[in-house]
Amino acid sequence: MSVFRTHVLLPVDEGTAQAGVFEIKRRLEKELDSRKLLGEVKVLESGSVGIVGKGVILAVYPDRVYYFNVRQEDVPRIVDEHLLKGRIAAGLDHAPIAAMEAEKSKVGLTREQRRVVLDKAWTVDPENIEETLAAGGYAGLEKLFAEKTAPEALIEEIKRSGLRGRGGAGFPTGMKWEFTRKAAGDEKFIICNADEGEPGTFKDRLILEGDPHRLIEAMTIAGYAIGAGRGYVYIRGEYQLSIERLRKAIAQARSYGLLGKNILESGFSFELEIKKGAGAYVCGEETALIESLEGKRGNPRIKPPYPVTHGLWQKPTAVNNVETLANVPAIVVRGADWFRGIGTDKCPGTKVFTILGHVVYPGLVETDMGTSLREIIFGYGGGIQGGKKFKAALLGGAAGVFLPEKLLDVRMDYESLKENKAVLGSGAVLVMDETTSIIDMLFSIAKFFAHESCGQCVPCRVGTRQILDIIYRIRRGRGREGDLESMLALAETMFRSSLCPLGQSLVMPVKSALENFKEEFALACGQAVKS
């Protein structure tokens, strides 16, 4: 590796790509070349920095300066002033970066974040394993094998850390691994659920794009813990960049002996394969995902038996979400006590939230579990766009709940939200201002569920359709007496009798919308009755 005095990072995501990051990169390299600086300054594409709406972003290290909204014509000035003369190019949109080595980093959103799962996601070139290694990648795996930690002791450490599934259900990860390890069978599997389909959620994509090696390391550790020699990453077909980067990362890891046979001379062998999904929301449910992996329609299985004993090909299988797994290497390196020191007592660690809708800074933020919803929307998200008033937040995607203003101080962790009849889900926070119609939002959600219902069980297949019909009526001002009651009764029935979480969760948006925004629905139905 050659030594460069300065690194320029260009975070690549859909936002910056659209703003022309690749053109800026070419221009930058051209300008550097013409000033013979290419041997001193290294230009890197990095993962998303989590800032949305600031155009092309350019970060200069070790100076720790960001430039926002970089245009072609700004490039020569940045090169001449900053990269050649070493002073901040005046007149451009820029900001200092807080110490990146520290846990807390300021990334353009209005408050500091704590980054655990995303700590490398925008500071290393995700396509270069050497950078990942230099930044502490695979340190967990190395520690595990250097100290000859037994799988049982590793599971104990994960259990003690209190890590819970970040896909939505919040099941303790250590317990899931223990069940799988103890299940009878000679062949076991670890599956990473990267079929991120919850509307409003893109946290897993940014982890995969920004730090694919973290997932490889985590899955190898998980495979070692449960006794699996093979892992699968079931990934959304739409996530082209993630798939490409993960593929490259797997090949690199293999050539460095970090994946494959006898990893780091430990005697443990592990293979990892990518499986592309074909677009079905229900495949985010673990048994449907397994069916799909087996090459079938993604119809959920009847539980029990659970995948921990009867999973892929009826063999013991642990299915974990991307974000859950991404926590594992850090826990192995820094210990369960360190992890327990973050977040709340019952939900330790951080959570990645995606903040969307009518906020000033839509984007992604990683912060402590238990942070209040108000802080997320008004702190990190910068408040409501256009000086309007807050009306509601939809937490956890389509299978989520509508929260009104009076619940803004709820703490965002599994337990506190449960007390308020809400869910954390995938961590999506969709913010709606005063002009938004909750009826219209509920209609959009009902439509989504009716479309994505797999049709296997009657309550969900018929129930989603019926609820859609009712909300369609109400939306068009033709609500009838008793409509609200029957919508609720249908949703409750689906909750009790559907086979899988898809059918069981429509009750959440329906009930929370009806309870928290009663007047709006009553008005819509009442008017219709009168006219």
Next chain:
Amino acid sequence: MEAQALHIPDNEQYRELKRFIDSNRDVPGPLIQVLHRAQKIFGYLPLEVQHFVARELNVSLSRVFGVVTFYNFFRMDPIGDHIVNMCLGTACHVKGASEIIKALEKELGIRVGGTTADRFYTLSTARCFGACGLAPVLMLDDEVHGRLNPQKAVQILRDMRTRAAEAARENAANEKEEK
């Protein structure tokens, strides 16, 4: 219809698919990966291709058909040269995606799922691209366009046609010169 009785043309497309299937014979549960490849080769999955896949993998046609119709990604009808995929996820919805869809339907004179008569555009919708920070978004082929309104979205489609027409004119001119 008997799968065996079906006449499968012997052309490079089918030969390519056959090679892929043969190289994946020892992989368990290959159906979805095979269909992914088949759609890449043919552009869509007509019944004939499904018959071929069923026969090659030794599974029933109903099994193949069931999988094809289950997943959004697979299609049984030919599509246009360019695919317009409008996101209808919640984040895009709250930012007015349904207005854009209406404008696109009007502009192209087709409904969602349809293809224009000249096979230039296919209009489709998706649940969520995970590009919610840019909402509302559409994907034109592999490219994401965000922060749209109905006018902007329509303009993107018109620009694409203009570019295609210019390219066609240039091609024609070049060919003329060569002659």
